[in-house]
Amino acid sequence: MAGWGGFFFSLLNYKTEKYVIAENRRIGILFRLYQLAVLGYIIGWVFVVKKGYQEREEAIQTSVITKVKGVTRANTSEAEFYLWSAEDYVIPPSGEQVFFVVTNYIETPNQTLGLCPENPKVLDGQCVSDDKCVRGETVIAGHGIKTGVCLNSTGTCEIRAWCPVEHSKRPTEPLLSEAENLTVYIKNFIRFPKFEFSKSNVLETSNSSYLKMCSYDRENDPYCPIFRLGDLVSWTGHDFQDMAVKGGSIGILIEWNCDLDKDSSQCNPQYSFTRLGTSINNSITSGYNFRYARYYKDQNGETYRTLYKVYGIRFDIMATGQAGKFNIIPTVIAIGSGVALMGAGAFACDMILLYMMNTSSFYRERKFEIINFKKERTKAKDGKPGHRERRSRRPAAEKETGNSVKKPEGTEPIEGSSPTAGQQPDVAENKGPTIPRNTGQRYSAILSPQSAESRHHITFSSYN
Numbered sequence: 449m450a451g452w453g454g455f456f457f458s459l460l461n462y463k464t465e466k467y468v469i470a471e472n473r474r475i476g477i478l479f480r481l482y483q484l485a486v487l488g489y490i491i492g493w494v495f496v497v498k499k500g501y502q503e504r505e506e507a508i509q510t511s512v513i514t515k516v517k518g519v520t521r522a523n524t525s526e527a528e529f530y531l532w533s534a535e536d537y538v539i540p541p542s543g544e545q546v547f548f549v550v551t552n553y554i555e556t557p558n559q560t561l562g563l564c565p566e567n568p569k570v571l572d573g574q575c576v577s578d579d580k581c582v583r584g585e586t587v588i589a590g591h592g593i594k595t596g597v598c599l600n601s602t603g604t605c606e607i608r609a610w611c612p613v614e615h616s617k618r619p620t621e622p623l624l625s626e627a628e629n630l631t632v633y634i635k636n637f638i639r640f641p642k643f644e645f646s647k648s649n650v651l652e653t654s655n656s657s658y659l660k661m662c663s664y665d666r667e668n669d670p671y672c673p674i675f676r677l678g679d680l681v682s683w684t685g686h687d688f689q690d691m692a693v694k695g696g697s698i699g700i701l702i703e704w705n706c707d708l709d710k711d712s713s714q715c716n717p718q719y720s721f722t723r724l725g726t727s728i729n730n731s732i733t734s735g736y737n738f739r740y741a742r743y744y745k746d747q748n749g750e751t752y753r754t755l756y757k758v759y760g761i762r763f764d765i766m767a768t769g770q771a772g773k774f775n776i777i778p779t780v781i782a783i784g785s786g787v788a789l790m791g792a793g794a795f796a797c798d799m800i801l802l803y804m805m806n807t808s809s810f811y812r813e814r815k816f817e818i819i820n821f822k823k824e825r826t827k828a829k830d831g832k833p834g835h836r837e838r839r840s841r842r843p844a845a846e847k848e849t850g851n852s853v854k855k856p857e858g859t860e861p862i863e864g865s866s867p868t869a870g871q872q873p874d875v876a877e878n879k880g881p882t883i884p885r886n887t888g889q890r891y892s893a894i895l896s897p898q899s900a901e902s903r904h905h906i907t908f909s910s911y912n
Contacts, residue, residue, distance in 0.1 A: 468815050475801050482793035490786040499707070500782035502772035508704065509639040510767040512545035518630035522623050532624060537760070539740070545765040548736075549630065549677065551692035552622045552759035556614045559741075560752045564611035566590055566604040573604045581605035614755060622692035622759075628678030632763070633659070635673055636702050636717065640771040643708055649673055649717045670716060681761070683721040694735030695759040697724040704769025715771075724764065736762050 470476075494500040516538045522530040535541060537550040566573030572588040575581050575598040583596030592609025599606050607613075639646040651658065651671035662672035664679075680698055681688040699722045706715035725734070737760075741753045802812050 466815060466817065468811070470801060470811060472801065475797050478800075479793060479797045482797075483790060486786060486789045486793065489789070490782065494782050494786070499772050501774055501779040502707075502709070503642075503775035503778055504770055504772050505640050505642040506770040507641070508767070508769045508771075509641060510769075511637050512765045512767060513633075513635040514543045514545065514547050514763075514765065515633040516547065516549065516630055517633070518627075520624050520626040520630065523621070523625060524623060534630075537624065537627065539758075545767075546762065547632075548760050548762045549627055550758045550760040551624045551627050551695065552619060553624075554614065554616045554618055554757040556612070556616065556755040556757075558752055559610040559612065559755055560750065561608075562611045563595065563606055563608055564592075564613060565599045565602040566592070566607050567613050567615060568602060568604055570604070573607070575603065575605050610753065610755070614757065618694075618757075618759070620693065622689060625689060625692060627692065628676070628681070628688040630677045631663075632675050632677060632680075633673055634675060634700070634702075634765060636765075636767050638704050638767060638769060640706070640769075643771055643773055645706070645708060645712070645715075645771060647704075647706075647712065647715060649702065664719075666719070677761070680721060680763070684723045686723055691723075691761060693759070695737055695761060696734070697736055697762045697764065698722070699724045700763060700765045702765065702767040704767070704771075706769065706771040708771055708773040735759060 516534050519531055519533045520537065522532060524530060532550070539548045539550070566587055567590070568574065570587060570590045573590050578596060578598045581594045581596055581598050583594060585594045586592075587594060587605065587607060590607065591613040592607030595606045595608060597606040598604075634649075636649045637646070638648075649671065650673050659672075659674060662669055662674055664670070664672045664675050678688045680700065681691060684698060686696075701720045701722070703718045703720065704715065705718070708715075725736075737757060739755060739757045741755045743751060743753045745751055802808050802815065805811075
């Protein structure tokens with residue numbers, strides 16, 4: 449119990465720092481190098497590179513508007529001059545931040561609702577007897593509903609669907625190869641609500657013909673939002689014609705990094721382009737395609753359609769950014785972290801000096817000291833006198849010398865002074881003359897004429 453009591457009482461002790469200068473060159477050099485490293489980190493990395501003195505905002509508000517322009521001709525033998533415009537090859541046409549441009553397609557024209565055989569490539573539509581074609585059952589990954597009849601001529605089930613079903617193969621060359629010359633207008637508006645700052649990637653000009661004449665250039669015209677599709681693909685490191693066969697996906701990243709301590713003209717958009725997904729054309733997961741149909745009615749009111757399986761390039765536009773502006777709070781936090789790192793260096797050097805060196809015990813004895821004022825005062829009373837006691841104790845001879853003057857031999861009594869009745873003469877002589885406390889009187893003590901020194905007179909007077 450005594451051990452636990454001592455432990456708990458030790459928690460009430462207070463520790464204060466005691467600075468000891470250790471003349472150890474190795475520890476000194478290590479500590480200075482650490483301080484230089486911390487200063488380099490705080491100044492170079494925190495303040496210069498990361499701008500730790502700024503308040504940051506990454507919650508950017510952004511909107512993207514796109515518009516594709518241009519026409520292209522289809523390279524088909526059936527229609528030697530079939531013209532595709534933006535209304536045909538851009539899906540969706542509303543101008544969102546994700547848009548698709550058709551570069552290749554398979555066309556199945558004049559489909560009507562009726563009965564026809566399933567495509568032989570569909571596994572669930574293959575059969576050898578009617579038992580495999582259950583009436584009313586949907587063909588898995590097929591084109592229609594089974595009628596319960598197996599057609600021996602094709603080895604597939606008869607289905608009710610839009611007939612004829614799709615049979616054509618994908619062209620090996622893109623039918624819309626000239627689509628690389630199409631242009632896309634990308635307008636991006638951003639806003640940082642914390643700083644009430646907003647900007648657009650379009651040059652602010654009163655020239656109405658500027659957007660009709662300019663083309664984006666990273667160095668010469670960074671605020672022109674007109675991009676050529678072939679350039680967008682080539683900036684990713686791929687060829688437009690190769691991608692146009694099976695399709696693909698392109699990512700367009702618009703990044704805004706704004707230092708609002710500088711002029712707003714220094715806040716410029718930075719574009720980067722990358723291909724999303726696999727770039728291996730012979731992979732089963734490569735490419736991008738989907739189907740859509742255009743519906744018509746003949747003169748008899750019967751509905752028919754043209755089915756398109758289109759291949760193309762999908763463009764995903766993403767806008768990100770952050771803004772920073774000076775604020776005292778992050779500045780103080782950054783400086784405080786630097787001071788804390790300095791303290792960590794001092795702690796590490798202390799550990800090395802006090803516990804990891806051959807002379808650690810010597811340094812520990814000099815650094816740590818336990819002080820108790822009550823114990824120190826008790827020792828002073830029991831042992832040597834304290835400072836005040838030494839000052840108060842003076843030799844008796846000094847007191848007597850300071851308070852009396854010896855009467856020299858053969859000297860006559862001073863006039864006006866007589867010994868008190870009953871007082872011994874030798875005692876009076878030993879004590880010397882008594883100086884009365886009455887004011888306005890003078891007394892003198894004459895030294896013996898036998899002394900070689902000159903006579904000294906002590907005079908007491910009162911000044912009124």
